[in-house]
Amino acid sequence: MTAVVELTGVVKEYPGGVRALDGVDLTIGEGELLGIVGPSGSGKSTLLHVVGTLDRPTGGSVRIAGHDVAALTDRRLSALRARHIGFVFQAFHLVPGVAAVDNVAEGLLYSGLPRARRRGMAADALARVGLADRLRHRPHELSGGQRQRVAIARAVVGEPALLLADEPTGALDSASGEAVMDLLHTLNAEGATIAVITHDTEIAGRLPRQVRIRDGRVVADTARGKVAA
Amino acid sequence: MSRTPVLRAARLGPRDVLHVGSAGLRSRPVRVVLSALGIAIGIATMIAVVGISASSQAQLLRQLDALGTNMLVAKAGEGMFSGQEVKLPKDAVGMVGRIDGVEEAAGTGDLDRTVRRSEKIPEGETGGIAVKAATERLLDVLRGRPAAGTWLNAANGRYPAVVLGHVAAERLGIDRPGRQVWIDDRYFTVVGILDPLPLAPEIERSALVGWDAAQRLLGFDGHPTAVYERSTDATVRQVQNLLAPTIDPRNPQNVAVGDPSSALKAKAATEGAFSTLLLGLGGIALLVGGVGVANTMIISVLERRHEIGLRRSLGATRGQIRIQFVTESLMLSGLGGLAGVALGSAAVAAYAATGGLPWVVPPWSAAGGFAATLAIGTVAGLYPAVRASRLSPTLALAAG
Numbered sequence: 001m002t003a004v005v006e007l008t009g010v011v012k013e014y015p016g017g018v019r020a021l022d023g024v025d026l027t028i029g030e031g032e033l034l035g036i037v038g039p040s041g042s043g044k045s046t047l048l049h050v051v052g053t054l055d056r057p058t059g060g061s062v063r064i065a066g067h068d069v070a071a072l073t074d075r076r077l078s079a080l081r082a083r084h085i086g087f088v089f090q091a092f093h094l095v096p097g098v099a100a101v102d103n104v105a106e107g108l109l110y111s112g113l114p115r116a117r118r119r120g121m122a123a124d125a126l127a128r129v130g131l132a133d134r135l136r137h138r139p140h141e142l143s144g145g146q147r148q149r150v151a152i153a154r155a156v157v158g159e160p161a162l163l164l165a166d167e168p169t170g171a172l173d174s175a176s177g178e179a180v181m182d183l184l185h186t187l188n189a190e191g192a193t194i195a196v197i198t199h200d201t202e203i204a205g206r207l208p209r210q211v212r213i214r215d216g217r218v219v220a221d222t223a224r225g226k227v228a229a
Numbered sequence: 230m231s232r233t234p235v236l237r238a239a240r241l242g243p244r245d246v247l248h249v250g251s252a253g254l255r256s257r258p259v260r261v262v263l264s265a266l267g268i269a270i271g272i273a274t275m276i277a278v279v280g281i282s283a284s285s286q287a288q289l290l291r292q293l294d295a296l297g298t299n300m301l302v303a304k305a306g307e308g309m310f311s312g313q314e315v316k317l318p319k320d321a322v323g324m325v326g327r328i329d330g331v332e333e334a335a336g337t338g339d340l341d342r343t344v345r346r347s348e349k350i351p352e353g354e355t356g357g358i359a360v361k362a363a364t365e366r367l368l369d370v371l372r373g374r375p376a377a378g379t380w381l382n383a384a385n386g387r388y389p390a391v392v393l394g395h396v397a398a399e400r401l402g403i404d405r406p407g408r409q410v411w412i413d414d415r416y417f418t419v420v421g422i423l424d425p426l427p428l429a430p431e432i433e434r435s436a437l438v439g440w441d442a443a444q445r446l447l448g449f450d451g452h453p454t455a456v457y458e459r460s461t462d463a464t465v466r467q468v469q470n471l472l473a474p475t476i477d478p479r480n481p482q483n484v485a486v487g488d489p490s491s492a493l494k495a496k497a498a499t500e501g502a503f504s505t506l507l508l509g510l511g512g513i514a515l516l517v518g519g520v521g522v523a524n525t526m527i528i529s530v531l532e533r534r535h536e537i538g539l540r541r542s543l544g545a546t547r548g549q550i551r552i553q554f555v556t557e558s559l560m561l562s563g564l565g566g567l568a569g570v571a572l573g574s575a576a577v578a579a580y581a582a583t584g585g586l587p588w589v590v591p592p593w594s595a596a597g598g599f600a601a602t603l604a605i606g607t608v609a610g611l612y613p614a615v616r617a618s619r620l621s622p623t624l625a626l627a628a629g
Binding site for chain 2: 091
């Protein structure tokens, strides 16, 4: 199995001496669906940022899709995000007043693909998340669950090596949350590598692999020992 | 899994740059209008100042065109030794008329008399109005026409009839022919009032009496003091050289030859020189407008932290975030600039329409004004854009 994410001894220390990550080792293989669980303040958001290359660690090494993050300039890091990483946020972060298909196409804006191609792929991605009939709807015309599915479509439209979902159900009622988790399972079955960051142990419990974080360390990993990195 | 050995950030096409740059504007139209307004006022002021000057100048040049530049005046100069006024020969007008190329010639002769509204007004109050004898062709040479009544002719030129220049009529308080004015020791009947004569302001300030009547009634000696002539356009310079020697072959230096159209040209040039003060005011308005745009952009960056974070997570480089906000600033001030050019042009049009002037907005002023807004947009957008690009994506994405 190829590793999409390889974290070795990752430390993230903020000025003032707060250690958000304290020696994290984590390997995520291609095609995995895992939950990163921990209470608030455990360091899981920092872990998300480091894995998503939005933040650089102060120590240890981070390899994403085979690239050593420490060796990359900001430009190359941006390109890495554009090609290989898709983000889903708790607050959706859709552009208000813009049709769903255009919101999704925004996910390819920095990929270098031509405009028409981006829109075609965006329509396909919306079909994948079950919103083929909502292409022209604007965010305020969609339910919360539908908005999150638009955001997921935006994250997967470029076929990233890794999909990072930060509390994807946090702003949704349980039925919509259920639908979103089902969608993530479906996408994983289709081959996507997905990491779900959540504080909700119930949601994490239904994922094939769980990584528990506390005080900046991995305290439990259901895959440890089973996966040869 | 596709492993590209080297990662390269994709470039945004021009259309995509416009797209991301205008996104912020489209979602906040009222703010766009308000902050573009500052720029618009500045540019409109500058365009209006330049345009109104240019329109006035165009009007003068148009007038000059109608009046022609082929008229010359020969006047009696000062005597070289005596300091006394030299008189032109009696038949100076006839001699000038025979010069090759001269089409028409006319003369006036100064009379040492005053004109008053009535005999009861003291002699000293001349109101600056001169009394002159005039030949019949004078009005043709000047291309003037009577605003009311008639010009001097063979019939009324023998009688105590007078034609007033429009300034003279105004000063005497006479608004229509038929009234009488006191000249020397008798009443003359006003038979006509002239339209303005831009080429001969001295005639505008005169009361004109027929050549014969002046000789018979006012003791005029028949020596003209000024000869007006019009030649073909091609011979103007040639005639100019011949005028003095023709009129006074022995003492040509006693004859001063003038070209009234050159004075008008000079006036047109000064009209074209716009007021630097007003232009400076426009510049200050523009500067304030630029500060407004910078302010709006800073607020826009603060408000759109999430969007910036999102774009960074989608793979935007710092440079692409900078480009986005500089483009937004450029569009904002560019819109203001366009509105300002339109507004300023409309102001010039309104001014021209009320004053009967031609509507002129020099293309360089519109282009220059617009270029200035683009420069201001870049400067105003640069700092906010750099701030936006330096935002940490993680902070930008943090909820709240």
